[in-house]
Amino acid sequence: MALSNKKGKVNKLRSAAFKRVRADHSAELAGDYVEMIADLIDERGEARCTDIAMRLGVANATVVKTLKRLTDQGLVTQEPYRAIFLTGDGWKLAEDVKRKHEIVERFLLALGVPAETAKSDAEGIEHHVSADTLKAMARFVFRNPFN
Amino acid sequence: MALSNKKGKVNKLRSAAFKRVRADHSAELAGDYVEMIADLIDERGEARCTDIAMRLGVANATVVKTLKRLTDQGLVTQEPYRAIFLTGDGWKLAEDVKRKHEIVERFLLALGVPAETAKSDAEGIEHHVSADTLKAMARFVFRNPFN
DNA sequence: AAGAAAGTTTAGCATAGGCTAACTTATATA
């Protein structure tokens, strides 16, 4: 009985990690979109459907559908046939993601990972990094700057 | 024209990273399942539906459905109402994932991340780490062993 | 050996994230 209680607790802890991964996944796409929209606005003044689709490597219609969700979630605004903009929350999230992205990528570089790989791996890793880990990575970059 | 060709190339490179992330995601679940099944077999001689469901924090029916896919993919074997086993490929994948998992977790510990966090973050990160990055992590662990 | 409990499976539903094809609107150029 004491044993099975302990087992229950262990499993709860264990399953929490997987639950977090699943939650991270559903937040991931939103992060990628707003970051990309922010980049596009910075680079060329506006973000357009087609550019997002190309950069993401996805069909146009997929972008449209996803943007609808993001609009519902209050991250994005748009009018039919017009460019896409970010709400206040959208900008905030974009900044957050971009910051994380930079730290992870620079960390991988500092660790000695080749540049191309660092870029590619950072894209997958960034959404699964907790505040603690991010802090440790930042510390490492600070002590071992790549350039 | 030269410019738009260059842009096309840049976008192709960029989108490749996202494509890889999406591919990683669909492989992820299979990896988690076989690793967990391997653990259960090691720990108690057999893997059962309910245990997997508890550890993953997911409903029983979800496990059943996923196992059907894994069986189709040749990673798992099972007979109705009986325990679950791994095929040769299943074991191979499980070993691979476990190895990656261990390196990532020990790497995070060596980096100074708290134990609980390391465990939890490793679960998300491990599936997005390329061979290059894994090698860099292993090197780091080797030079900065945590214990 | 019968009935209760535990575990497994099926059915049916929902959401997210992909796709293509057909259609509509905006823009650029002849």
Place this chain on the structure above:
DNA sequence: TATATAAGTTAGCCTATGCTAAACTTTCTT
């Protein structure tokens, strides 16, 4: 200005991953 091209939208499809509820086996207990 008219029209061709580019861009955005809609509709309808698919798969993966979740869920609950109900049905069916197996196992345990009396």
